[in-house]
Amino acid sequence: MSFLIQHRCLTRGWLPAILPPWLLLTLITLVAHGQSKAPEAPIPPVATDTLRISLPDLEQQVLARNYQLLAQRYQIDIAGASITQAGLRTNPNLWFQTNLYNPNTGKVLPLATPSQADINAQTFNSGYFAVQLQQVILLAGKRSKLVALAESNRTLAQIAFRDVLRSLRYQLYSTYANLYFDIQALNLFQAELARQQRLVESYRIAQQTGGVAPYEVTRLDVSNRDLQANIANYRGQIADEQATLRILLQQASTKFIFPTEIPATSRSLPALSAALDSALTNRPDLALTQEQINNASRSLSLERARRVPDLTTGVLFERYGNAYVNFTGLQVAMDLPVRNRNQGAIRAAELTAKSVQAGVENQQAVVQSDVLNAYDKLNAYYDQANTRPPGYLDRIQNISVEATKAYNARVIGLLDYLDKIRTYQQAQLNNINLLNNLFQSQQQLDYVTNTKFF
Structure with a gap:
């Protein structure tokens, strides 16, 4: 997606010679007044009721309301009831x-x-x-084997609950952060569109006196259309993120869920060995495949007893x-x-045991690959953030301030002014994307290890 459009504009060399002083002053005033900065706080893109909520508070509400999580809790209770039933004579x-x-x-x-x-x-x-x-x-210990199998089924349900909880938390954190940073980018585009619309109006005034060629205004109109398309795309993304959060929260109202803040991104990267060990120890999907071996073994023991x-x-x-x-x-x-x-059931149980054993080995490889992938991504974004020179963000802000001063003093022309503004906008977008990528990659490492490193 192209965020910034190159504009062909008037240059300092012939601007004063064509436009009358009063029109020149109007043009400079309008452009200077239209200078935009990234808003300090995100603003909802549409006028609606707003639910301002922090990420920890939203997480608590999701854990209490989410239907998928509640349904999985019931599966644990159902499995517990099956243990009771298996123990009855x-x-x-x-x-x-x-x-x-x-x-x-x-x-x-x-x-x-x-x-x-x-x-x-x-x-x-x-x-x-x-x-x-x-x-x-019942002979051959069938009742005790039925109880053991039911206990394994309950363990599987508990592990599945942990996996659902892990996935919901990652989806919640990822969607919340995307919404937060997408609103910031949307505000930046909206501010830029407002500035360029005022710039186009000043050019229309200049066009009436013959000081600006009609194609200049047309090119600016095209760039505004491109900005409007980008704004529409961001609004579409925000609408999708709102829909995801409403489903997670089970919210039936049309309130706009407003992300108030994002937890600070730590610069401390855990050791790779610690991340791998945590994943192999804590990943519920790996524990699920391991428990399936136990479950298959107990099922095989029961089928043999049924002989x-x-x-x-x-x-x-x-x-x-x-x-x-x-x-x-x-x-x-x-x-x-x-x-x-019971020959057929025993054979089927034996094949199931072999199958789940192969599944564990494959899942271990998947877990290790997931951790390495997430670790490499996070390390790359850390390198990008750490290589920025001191005071970089302050100098980004100074670009727009100094460009406005120079343009008002007619030290630079409109082409140079817009080039500096484009640089400012792209730098702001790069910073927004970097912060989002940092947060998302940290959450991904937490997800693939099922460990709260950040």
């Missing part, structure tokens, strides 16, 4: 049976005790019922329906593992 089974209708007597539910004569005659037309109580017993059939035990009481009047029996049942020995 199976319920016993109660079975009852009786005679619904006796066709010999025509009675429904004949539960009355038979007479002594019927008992002596071994005729039982009433009084029959059977009760059975069974309990499934052993469960045991069903029970007792049976039967009245008037078995070898003797009141029969009490002991029951033991178990499936015979003849065909189904």
Whole structure:
């Protein structure tokens, strides 16, 4: 994007000779009055309700309101409930049976005790019922293995929450800083457009007397259009950043979120070895892949235990329906593992374990690459900032001040004046971009290491 447009303007050599004194004084006054400086504080680009908020305060509100974070917290609670469920023993089974209708007597539910004569005659037309109580017993430690797997699933949910939190914080800090510096750049462009519009008006006055060629005014109009296009682009970026912050904050109102300040960028660069160690220790995505190994191992252990059939035990009481009047029996049942020995599930669990092991090695390489990339970028911006000579920013401000004085005194011509103003504007933009790049690269290093270095 071209921020500054080269303008072809009047030079000091023939300006006084063509324009009358009163018009010359008007032109100089208008141009001098239109001299702009970068605003000290950013201003919202549109007139609207404004929410002035610092980055720490905004972070607290996002952590309390963000739906994505709340949803991930619920996943932890869900996984905790699964641990409770996995630890519960199976319920016993109660079975009852009786005679619904006796066709010999025509009675429904004949539960009355038979007479002594019927008992002596071994005729039982009433009084029959059977009760059975069974309990499934999990063998091969299946219940403890189910609990262990559920605990691993909860650990995965907790790590996923940390990763969501890390990503949200980075997105918040990055968007907030982009908004802050984009508003500063927008203010600079708006001030420059206002100055050049006044300059164009003075040229239109001069054109009416024949002192300025029409194409000069046209060229200035074209440069103003270019400034307006740049302003529109920045407003579009600011609108996108506002939308991102509203989503993070879950804000339904149309208030303009106004960034009040950016935390100071530290010039202390951590050692590369410390950054790498912190990333390998603290990165939740790496911890997630490592826990997936544990999870796959526990899943494999459970599938192997499922080769052993469960045991069903029970007792049976039967009245008037078995070898003797009141029969009490002991029951033991178990499936015979003849065909189904859980072979497929075991094989799938073994392959999953191998797959996640390869994923850990790949993720370690990704983490190291991320840290090196972020470290190199931050180091480059530190070098750029540290190589600026002392008093550089003060001298940038002096460019516009001295240019205005020289132009008012007619020591320099309009072409030289605009060249100095362009230099001032580009230097201001470079400084804004450098500060943003420094902050963004610091936050990126914090993100890839999941460590608060800055």
